[in-house]
Amino acid sequence: MSWSKSGGEAPRGYHHGNLKETLVRAALDLIGQKGPGGFTFAEAARAAGVSPAAPYRHFKDRDDLMAEVARRGFTAFADALETAWDKGRPDPRVALERLGRAYLAFARTEPAYYAAMFEANVPADATPELRAEGDRAFGALRTAAEAVAASLPSRPPALMLALHIWSLAHGIADLFGRGDKARRSLPMAPEDLLEAGVLIYLQGLGADPR
Amino acid sequence: MSWSKSGGEAPRGYHHGNLKETLVRAALDLIGQKGPGGFTFAEAARAAGVSPAAPYRHFKDRDDLMAEVARRGFTAFADALETAWDKGRPDPRVALERLGRAYLAFARTEPAYYAAMFEANVPADATPELRAEGDRAFGALRTAAEAVAASLPSRPPALMLALHIWSLAHGIADLFGRGDKARRSLPMAPEDLLEAGVLIYLQGLGADPR
């Protein structure tokens, strides 16, 4: 049942028909296999079955493709965080924990995206779209921080709270959270490490110790 | 007064005499200027004034040179952390704050080392020496965590404490702590963000709020 070129080696004419999309997927595959440094423009072209020059019709250069992968990563990331937050239901603290787990789950299940987003040395504002999606991801965290801050008696500044949680989550993800690529092994699940950290942190801000 | 080859463009014979050292420094320079990805073996050779093949007499390949740079970085890092900790004087909490600041200071003042250590995709155990120095750096943090944990009424597990603080520090350094290379700008100094975070965290563990 291969009537289209989705997935397989469909013969094609002079024009590919879906090169841009194919290249992005190939790039994602390659990044997943060999890291953001190992991915080459030429190999992505080979994977798509086109000449080495063809990708230049769709991306300015190698970095531009990388930025597009990162942008899609941030889109998926922001979506995941917003979904996990679910408007703070049933209450901000529970929702925050869900958000933290979603953060680490993304790093774990989408290491290729995560690498393109945070390890490929793509400038945060390589393109306006990239900047926008990155802001949206951080916005999800920021929104959560605001709700949690408002629920605490000490009323801490929401931005600070967001930055602390983001940094902790990112640090854990970068150091321990990527399967076999992790820098060190851990005596517990990264998710649990993060949950414990956030819990302690919130208690430090005066949350009731449940 | 240039009677030796230290520092300048001293004419040299067939043999360089100090190539390995020169290459490491050149690599560090290049990494600082163009990032870990932009550094090339060939350019390091040019900087040292030798042919492109010469470096292979001292390093197995490009990654091997990178690993050596990272190793030296971890050595300097571990030294800095141990010095800052200063055996916990005058008391663990004060010393821990000093250690946290030293962590971020290193990331800020030695971005090239920090990049080689954490962004160059050098496996943590690329060489036994690298692993050893990395362990020593973490050991400094671990020692500090033990002393602080022992000083707290709740007696939290020291390893957990070390991992939380390391992750927070690394996350802040990676996201905000590298000057213009930072991913986002911050309304405060990274050092202050870290200090506030650790303070809140320790309060969550039952430390007296000073």
Place this chain on the structure above:
DNA sequence: GCTTTATGTAAATGAAGCTCACATGACATC
């Protein structure tokens, strides 16, 4: 049909990583 525009190809350039055969010289040993 004819033009315009988008999309690919071929060929070439320049740089990089790496290897191999060979050159040079530092040093030890007779």
Place this chain on the structure above:
DNA sequence: GATGTCATGTGAGCTTCATTTACATAAAGC
């Protein structure tokens, strides 16, 4: 002091890559 050996550089060459330029093909509108 001649000689042999080992460490350290050189030169040339191979392969891969990024990127550009001129040209080819086809899809769409006229």
